[in-house]
Amino acid sequence: MGIFKRFFDKLKYTFKRTELNDDFYDELESILVSSDMGVEQALDIMDELRITCKKKLIKDTENAQNELKQILIDRLDAEEVEFNYPLIITVVGVNGVGKTTSIAKMTKFFQNKKKSVLLAAGDTFRAAATEQLSNWADKLKVKIVKQGEGADSASVVFDAITSMKAKNYDVLIVDTAGRLHTKTNLMKELEKINNIVNREYPEAQKLNLIVLDASIGQNSIAQVKAFKDTVNIDGIVLTKLDGTAKGGVVYPIINELQVPIIFTGFGEKVDDLDVFDKTSFVEKILM
Amino acid sequence: MALFSSLSERLNHIFSKMTKHGKLTALEIKEAMREIRVALLEADVNFSVAKDFIAKVSELAVGEEILKSLTPTQQVIKIVRDNLIELMGGENQKLNVSPKPPTVIMMCGLQGSGKTTMCGKLALKLKKEGKKPLLVACDIYRPAAIDQLKVLGKSIQIDVFERGTQNPVKTCKEAVAYAEKFSLDTVIIDTAGRLQIDEKLMQELKEIKRAINPTEILLVIDAMIGQEAVAVSTAFNDALDVSGVVLTKIDGDTRGGAALSIRSVIGKPIKFVGVGEKLTDIEPFYPDRMASRILGMGDVLTLIDKAQEAMDEKTAKEMERKFKENSFDLNDYIEQVNSLKKMGGLKSVLSMMPGISGKLKQIEDQIDEKKLERNKAIIQSMTPKERANPDIINGSRRQRIAKGAGVEVSDVNLLIKQFNQSKEMMKMMKNPKAYGGKMAMIRKLMGN
Numbered sequence: 071m072g073i074f075k076r077f078f079d080k081l082k083y084t085f086k087r088t089e090l091n092d093d094f095y096d097e098l099e100s101i102l103v104s105s106d107m108g109v110e111q112a113l114d115i116m117d118e119l120r121i122t123c124k125k126k127l128i129k130d131t132e133n134a135q136n137e138l139k140q141i142l143i144d145r146l147d148a149e150e151v152e153f154n155y156p157l158i159i160t161v162v163g164v165n166g167v168g169k170t171t172s173i174a175k176m177t178k179f180f181q182n183k184k185k186s187v188l189l190a191a192g193d194t195f196r197a198a199a200t201e202q203l204s205n206w207a208d209k210l211k212v213k214i215v216k217q218g219e220g221a222d223s224a225s226v227v228f229d230a231i232t233s234m235k236a237k238n239y240d241v242l243i244v245d246t247a248g249r250l251h252t253k254t255n256l257m258k259e260l261e262k263i264n265n266i267v268n269r270e271y272p273e274a275q276k277l278n279l280i281v282l283d284a285s286i287g288q289n290s291i292a293q294v295k296a297f298k299d300t301v302n303i304d305g306i307v308l309t310k311l312d313g314t315a316k317g318g319v320v321y322p323i324i325n326e327l328q329v330p331i332i333f334t335g336f337g338e339k340v341d342d343l344d345v346f347d348k349t350s351f352v353e354k355i356l357m
Numbered sequence: 358m359a360l361f362s363s364l365s366e367r368l369n370h371i372f373s374k375m376t377k378h379g380k381l382t383a384l385e386i387k388e389a390m391r392e393i394r395v396a397l398l399e400a401d402v403n404f405s406v407a408k409d410f411i412a413k414v415s416e417l418a419v420g421e422e423i424l425k426s427l428t429p430t431q432q433v434i435k436i437v438r439d440n441l442i443e444l445m446g447g448e449n450q451k452l453n454v455s456p457k458p459p460t461v462i463m464m465c466g467l468q469g470s471g472k473t474t475m476c477g478k479l480a481l482k483l484k485k486e487g488k489k490p491l492l493v494a495c496d497i498y499r500p501a502a503i504d505q506l507k508v509l510g511k512s513i514q515i516d517v518f519e520r521g522t523q524n525p526v527k528t529c530k531e532a533v534a535y536a537e538k539f540s541l542d543t544v545i546i547d548t549a550g551r552l553q554i555d556e557k558l559m560q561e562l563k564e565i566k567r568a569i570n571p572t573e574i575l576l577v578i579d580a581m582i583g584q585e586a587v588a589v590s591t592a593f594n595d596a597l598d599v600s601g602v603v604l605t606k607i608d609g610d611t612r613g614g615a616a617l618s619i620r621s622v623i624g625k626p627i628k629f630v631g632v633g634e635k636l637t638d639i640e641p642f643y644p645d646r647m648a649s650r651i652l653g654m655g656d657v658l659t660l661i662d663k664a665q666e667a668m669d670e671k672t673a674k675e676m677e678r679k680f681k682e683n684s685f686d687l688n689d690y691i692e693q694v695n696s697l698k699k700m701g702g703l704k705s706v707l708s709m710m711p712g713i714s715g716k717l718k719q720i721e722d723q724i725d726e727k728k729l730e731r732n733k734a735i736i737q738s739m740t741p742k743e744r745a746n747p748d749i750i751n752g753s754r755r756q757r758i759a760k761g762a763g764v765e766v767s768d769v770n771l772l773i774k775q776f777n778q779s780k781e782m783m784k785m786m787k788n789p790k791a792y793g794g795k796m797a798m799i800r801k802l803m804g805n
């Protein structure tokens with residue numbers, strides 16, 4: 071417990087100090103790095119804070135904290151994504167980040183907007199993945215297009231788009247098999263799904279969303295990079311923010327890869343999804 | 358991704374400015390440790406853990422003699438690596454077995470850490486070792502989690518005990534009684550994933566523990582976990598006094614600093630690692646390999662292990678001699694392709710090389726394992742004489758070989774051309790000066 075207690079004591083006192091000395095910046099670094107944003111980002115943000123404080127002649131920690139908050143918010147700036155219908159969302163990500171649960175939540179989100187939603191069970195790889203999504207579909211009273219385990223996921227997607235067009239659904243959400251981004255054959259399958267979506271419904275808006283688990287560290291950067299090399303990635307769904315994880319790894323992702331966060335997930339219930347809010351995200355990091 | 362080469366380079370840079378060998382000075386250590394700290398943090402080692410580790414290692418390193426055989430950079434990395442290994446538990450630790458069967462193994466962890474899959478892997482491993490395992494489905498919260506375990510169990514022919522969404526504590530008790538009745542010697546319990554701050558669900562785990570008194574309580578953690586590793590492992594250990602840790606998803610490109618964080622915070626051994634999607638993809642945890650990985654040094658030890666399995670020492674020595682004498686022929690080429698295959702194929706070998714794993718995706722398209730197979734077929738269609746002395750392969754021989762291997766004559770031509778080129782290359786490597794020095798040689802190779 072030693073490390074842990076010391077850590078929280080630090081957080082508490084950092085902003086109670088009055089002087090902007092080295093201790094202040096050291097402790098600041100610990101807060102930033104502990105959010106998983108990486109050393110490079112943390113040092114860069116601290117440099118920016120130093121310069122800002124110097125420029126604005128800020129000498130006390132309280133004002134410095136406000137400046138820091140603003141810097142952290144500004145760094146989350148990214149192009150906003152608008153939803154147009156018909157809309158096809160393909161959900162990708164590595165194993166265990168919460169893809170299926172996020173799909174259920176997004177379904178509810180669009181239902182709340184009075185949109186009709188169709189699901190495609192494109193994870194034909196993991197045992198019982200289709201059952202898991204079917205369970206959600208039953209609960210949410212939406213239709214799901216599925217085939218058996220081991221079926222060709224691209225053909226599931228093809229069926230789903232046919233059905234979407236025939237019955238004028240507003241939104242199609244496609245589940246895909248979780249894959250470590252280092253598995254090239256599974257990444258190729260994703261490319262195939264993407265090609266089918268583009269070919270079969272050119273007039274629909276398409277979004278590829280990557281689901282990231284807030285408790286994962288620097289590897290999330292590699293994940294987004296690898297998926298981005300294969301298909302276009304339009305946004306992030308950041309899950310599991312109901313724990314103590316802060317998800318600071320999105321800083322280098324937004325900064326280097328320009329992929330915006332669209333939704334945040336914070337629980338297992340279908341309503342536990344928010345449209346990304348920069349201010350509350352930053353407040354959690356500084357909490 | 359910071360690779361070993363970059364850490365070495367940065368350290369080399371520091372020492373090149375200062376050291377005249379002799380002893381490592383406090384200032385040098387301080388600068389070097391700053392780089393090591395960054396490397397650890399980039400590998401997701403917890404901030405506080407990294408800080409404590411660096412403080413400890415700095416103390417050890419100051420005044421240390423530079424061994425004659427090592428450069429200061431190597432020396433520092435050795436000190437760091439040795440300490441990482443020591444901290445992560447030295448030797449690999451085995452699973453505890455209950456003197457009175459059944460041995461009960463309880464798996465717990467966050468959502469999505471890979472518990473259910475790991476239950477299947479562990480069950481299969483134990484079954485192969487002659488045990489009779491029973492899987493118990495206790496995740497009554499995630500939709501279809503029970504189905505998932507049932508599908509896994511069926512695929513490896515291991516019974517899955519389930520009572521639907523009945524209270525998991527009751528299910529566990531019944532499962533242990535069931536195992537006793539049918540003489541199943543190992544019970545593996547798949548519990549629901551939960552956040553460590555979810556008091557109600559953490560209470561449920563405590564009740565399961567009290568009810569069945571497991572032999573092993575294994576905390577399953579995703580190797581990619583970030584700074585959270587400390588909070589998560591501390592909370593689970595405080596609640597359950599876990600007996601060990603299983604790291605999953607280590608087959609990705611994560612550096613896995615979590616291993617160090619967890620081990621130094623809760624002091625419990627890491628017993629297994631999950632290394633892939635197949636149910637056979639489970640391995641014991643090796644602290645030395647993990648240390649190299651955290652420092653970005655690649656998994657050279659695994660590679661060496663695999664190479665040793667694939668090629669006996671005598672063959673290796675013989676091969677080395679042939680390389681040196683440049684008497685490498687097409688028979689040897691086949692031997693190489695075969696050993697490579699035994700080691701899991703070219704891709705798998707490359708992925709374990711230091712400095713390559715991160716770049717594997719880029720070079721993957723250029724690797725064509727099928728081509729190796731085709732070349733093998735071509736060589737196998739040659740007579741022993743032709744293999745030993747490819748120069749005798751004339752036009753009509755080429756046609757015969759192509760027919761035998763089911764390829765075009767041009768494929769045979771290409772293989773022979775490539776073989777001659779690589780012989781040429783070996784000659785150059787032996788004596789770069791004769792070819793206008795190393796740079797000229799590299800240019801020539803690039804041009805080819």
